[in-house]
Amino acid sequence: MKESGRKQSAASPCAACKLLRRRCAQDCVFAPYFPADEPQKFASVHKVFGASNVNKMLQELPEHQRGDAVSSMVYEANARVRDPVYGCVGAISSLQQQIDHLQTQLAIAQAEVVHMRMRQFSSMSSGGGTAGNSPENVSPSSRHTQTQPIMSLFTMDILHQKSK
Ligand SMILES: [Zn+2]
Numbered sequence: 001m002k003e004s005g006r007k008q009s010a011a012s013p014c015a016a017c018k019l020l021r022r023r024c025a026q027d028c029v030f031a032p033y034f035p036a037d038e039p040q041k042f043a044s045v046h047k048v049f050g051a052s053n054v055n056k057m058l059q060e061l062p063e064h065q066r067g068d069a070v071s072s073m074v075y076e077a078n079a080r081v082r083d084p085v086y087g088c089v090g091a092i093s094s095l096q097q098q099i100d101h102l103q104t105q106l107a108i109a110q111a112e113v114v115h116m117r118m119r120q121f122s123s124m125s126s127g128g129g130t131a132g133n134s135p136e137n138v139s140p141s142s143r144h145t146q147t148q149p150i151m152s153l154f155t156m157d158i159l160h161q162k163s164k
Contacts, residue, residue, distance in 0.1 A: 033070040048077035
């Protein structure tokens with residue numbers, strides 16, 4: 001794959017050298033990552049980071065990490081071009097808000113589960129008459145250990161019977 005990339009760039013300059021109007025050398029650091037048929041990739045990265053900074057950043061990385069570095073720089077640069085104020089921080093903070101929102105919903109759902117278990121427990125222990133009246137009967141530790149181990153013992157039992 002690298003071979004064909006080099007042959008191509010020997011014939012025509014890579015997208016970076018074309019934009020910078022310079023000769024694309026055999027060892028051009030941009031050539032493997034900025035093919036001539038995708039000029040927009042280098043244009044964004046050049047606009048946001050500057051060609052010499054991109055060059056420096058790539059030189060400082062081992063070759064096997066340069067492809068990923070270019071992908072993330074292109075992503076960041078495109079986000080900055082699209083949103084000059086927040087760039088990719090806009091996407092990060094909106095995802096962070098979604099996480100906060102989903103965590104709140106999860107906490108509410110978990111609280112409802114605990115509430116329902118407490119009601120079930122108290123209706124079982126008091127014959128169903130006074131559901132929800134004695135949540136004190138369920139200590140945090142017994143509430144926590146009650147369902148899961150019973151479930152797994154039960155399924156283990158089923159598996160045991162099946163294997164016989
Ligand atoms: Zn080049």
